[in-house]
Amino acid sequence: METSEKLLIRSLEMFMRYGIKSVSMDDIASEMGMSKKTLYQYVKDKRDLVNQSVNYHFTQDREACSRVLGHSSNAIEQMLDIASHVIQMMRQMNPSTIYDLRKYYPEGWKKFEEHRKVFIVSCIRDNIQNGKENGLYRPELSEDVIAKIYITLIDASVNPTSELAELQNYSEIIRQVIDYHLHAITTHEGREYLYKHIEALNL
Amino acid sequence: METSEKLLIRSLEMFMRYGIKSVSMDDIASEMGMSKKTLYQYVKDKRDLVNQSVNYHFTQDREACSRVLGHSSNAIEQMLDIASHVIQMMRQMNPSTIYDLRKYYPEGWKKFEEHRKVFIVSCIRDNIQNGKENGLYRPELSEDVIAKIYITLIDASVNPTSELAELQNYSEIIRQVIDYHLHAITTHEGREYLYKHIEALNL
DNA sequence: ACTTTAAACACTCACAAAGTTTCCAAATTA
DNA sequence: TAATTTGGAAACTTTGTGAGTGTTTAAAGT
Numbered sequence: 513m514e515t516s517e518k519l520l521i522r523s524l525e526m527f528m529r530y531g532i533k534s535v536s537m538d539d540i541a542s543e544m545g546m547s548k549k550t551l552y553q554y555v556k557d558k559r560d561l562v563n564q565s566v567n568y569h570f571t572q573d574r575e576a577c578s579r580v581l582g583h584s585s586n587a588i589e590q591m592l593d594i595a596s597h598v599i600q601m602m603r604q605m606n607p608s609t610i611y612d613l614r615k616y617y618p619e620g621w622k623k624f625e626e627h628r629k630v631f632i633v634s635c636i637r638d639n640i641q642n643g644k645e646n647g648l649y650r651p652e653l654s655e656d657v658i659a660k661i662y663i664t665l666i667d668a669s670v671n672p673t674s675e676l677a678e679l680q681n682y683s684e685i686i687r688q689v690i691d692y693h694l695h696a697i698t699t700h701e702g703r704e705y706l707y708k709h710i711e712a713l714n715l
Numbered sequence: 716m717e718t719s720e721k722l723l724i725r726s727l728e729m730f731m732r733y734g735i736k737s738v739s740m741d742d743i744a745s746e747m748g749m750s751k752k753t754l755y756q757y758v759k760d761k762r763d764l765v766n767q768s769v770n771y772h773f774t775q776d777r778e779a780c781s782r783v784l785g786h787s788s789n790a791i792e793q794m795l796d797i798a799s800h801v802i803q804m805m806r807q808m809n810p811s812t813i814y815d816l817r818k819y820y821p822e823g824w825k826k827f828e829e830h831r832k833v834f835i836v837s838c839i840r841d842n843i844q845n846g847k848e849n850g851l852y853r854p855e856l857s858e859d860v861i862a863k864i865y866i867t868l869i870d871a872s873v874n875p876t877s878e879l880a881e882l883q884n885y886s887e888i889i890r891q892v893i894d895y896h897l898h899a900i901t902t903h904e905g906r907e908y909l910y911k912h913i914e915a916l917n918l
Numbered sequence: 919a920c921t922t923t924a925a926a927c928a929c930t931c932a933c934a935a936a937g938t939t940t941c942c943a944a945a946t947t948a
Numbered sequence: 949t950a951a952t953t954t955g956g957a958a959a960c961t962t963t964g965t966g967a968g969t970g971t972t973t974a975a976a977g978t
Contacts, residue, residue, distance in 0.1 A: 531734045531811040534818065536966060547925045548968080558967065608734040608811045615737065616934095739935060750956045751937080761936065819965095 516554050519544060524565040531608035532562060533616060563620045566613070570624060573601060574631055581635070587643030588694060588705055592712070594635070595690045599683050610670075632666065633659045640697070648702035658697060665689045719757050722747060727768040734811035735765060736819060766823045769816070773827060776804060777834055784838070790846030791897060791908055795915070797838070798893040802886050813873075835869065836862045843900070851905030861900060868892045 522543055526535045537558055541548045555561040580597050584590040613621045636659040643649030668674040669685045676685050694706050725746055729738045740761055744751045758764040783800050787793035816824045839862040846852030871877040872888045879888050897909050 529810045530814040531737055534734055534736045534811055534815050537968080538966075547927090549926095549970085550924060552968070553924095606809060606811060607732050608737055608809060611733045612737050740937080741935075744956095748956095750958090752939085752957090753955055755937070756955095 515544075519551075519554055519561075520565045520568045523561055524569055527562070527565060527612075528569075528604065528606055528609050531606060532612035534608075537561075559617065559620070562613075562617055563623075566620060566624050570627060576601075577631075577635070586646050586705070587639050587648050588698070588702060588709065590639050590642070591690060591694060592709060595686055599686050602682050602686075629663055632663060636662050643697070643702065646702075648699060648705060649697045650699055653697055661696075662693060665693065722754075722757055722764075723768045723771045726764055727772055730765070730768060730815075731772075731807065731809055731812050734809065735815035737811075740764075762820065762823070765816075765820055766826075769823060769827050773830060779804075780834075780838070789849050789908070790842050790851050791901070791905060791912065793842050793845070794893060794897060795912060798889055802889050805885050805889075832866055835866060839865050846900070846905065849905075851902060851908060852900050853902055856900055864899075865896060868896065 519540075523535075523540055526540060526543060537548055537551060540561070541551045544551065555564065577594060577597060580593045581590055584593045613624070637655040640649060640653055640655045640658055644651055644653065665676075666689070668676045669682070669689055671677065676689075691710060694710070695703070698706055722743075726738075726743055729743060729746060740751055740754060743764070744754045747754065758767065780797060780800060783796045784793055787796045816827070840858040843852060843856055843858045843861055847854055847856065868879075869892070871879045872885070872892060874880065879892075894913060897913070898906070901909055
């Protein structure tokens with residue numbers, strides 16, 4: 513493994529575990545068993561390291577999502593599998609990491625959020641098309657509209673000041689959002705399938 | 716509820732959720748709906764607030780432990796119930812909070828750790844006496860020695876550089892430590908009881 | 919032996935935030 | 949109602965951490 517990749521992985525681990533502000537470049541250099549001077553041969557500055565490691569995380573996560581989607585046998589199962597994956601992933605996200613990203617690296621956060629939205633929108637559009645072809649989703653649905661509605665709900669689910677934040681925890685929020693979403697878009701046939709499988713949603 | 720108590724509770728929530736360094740006095744004042752000037756009427760400085768809120772947490776936790784112990788029907792059940800409680804409590808402890816305490820408030824951390832050890836030692840000593848009287852623990856056990864061994868294991872369980880840190884997660888560490896400890900100190904009768912109940916240890 | 923590399927650590931400086939002060943509106947008291 | 953007190957909002961000063969750079973020197977490589 514290349515040192516530069518190892519650096520991203522280790523930095524990401526530390527940022528995710530302890531938050532970003534608390535982890536100094538001295539800490540990272542020490543963790544990597546190298547001097548700070550050497551560390552700066554790999555990254556321009558801390559901002560660069562933060563952005564690179566966050567992008568690395570996004571890339572890994574996107575690939576994991578694609579693998580999950582590739583294993584799902586129909587559109588509803590895709591949504592349930594992705595929800596399950598998202599719940600697992602968010603369990604590893606330390607609130608302080610998000611807090612620090614928003615507070616100290618707002619541009620990086622915005623870019624990350626934009627990329628994430630583009631990816632989610634793409635997944636939802638594909639999923640709607642797939643669901644229509646399966647006969648599980650209502651044929652009159654507009655991919656664009658549903659994707660925008662879904663993103664609205666997902667944005668609210670991670671916003672500490674939203675109505676949704678009052679729910680018990682993130683797993684419960686996602687569960688409710690998925691339940692709502694799938695009921696909104698399924699045909700009668702789709703709903704029969706949904707009733708049989710939603711209890712398997714892994715919390 | 717008194718404002719000063721509410722301040723401790725809210726501060727503790729924020730520190731536990733986002734870490735200590737990331738949460739500024741501005742953030743706390745804003746969260747409390749008061750100005751920084753008013754905030755400083757309640758605490759001397761940030762250090763004071765951190766120490767007070769950590770002590771508050773310790774006091775609450777100690778009381779919860781005492782309640783748990785009061786409901787246990789014998790010495791082994793006490794240990795299993797406390798382990799379960801500790802696992803639940805540690806699930807809420809953000810690694811970044813501990814990291815920040817150790818890094819930026821070492822004296823406060825040391826004092827907190829000392830108090831915690833004294834409390835644990837006291838619980839273990841009582842538990843050993845209780846277990847001997849029940850006939851569940853070996854009569855030749857020395858309370859002092861066993862308490863010291865147990866503290867050694869507990870210290871290692873929260874030290875990121877220890878051998879124990881290689882285990883999967885904290886719940887697993889505690890489970891293994893409790894299993895080990897109880898096997899070490901039980902009589903034949905105690906071990907029969909233990910086999911029947913250790914699977915109920917809440918992970 | 920000579921050259922290159924990188925660790926360890928010293929150093930400078932920027933900047934965030936701790937803590938203090940000011941202004942002024944709101945609340946309380948007489 | 950007027951006077952006094954209180955506390956919010958924000959400006960301000962100070963402090964200290966840590967980002968990033970530079971130096972020394974030992975270790976590694978040729």
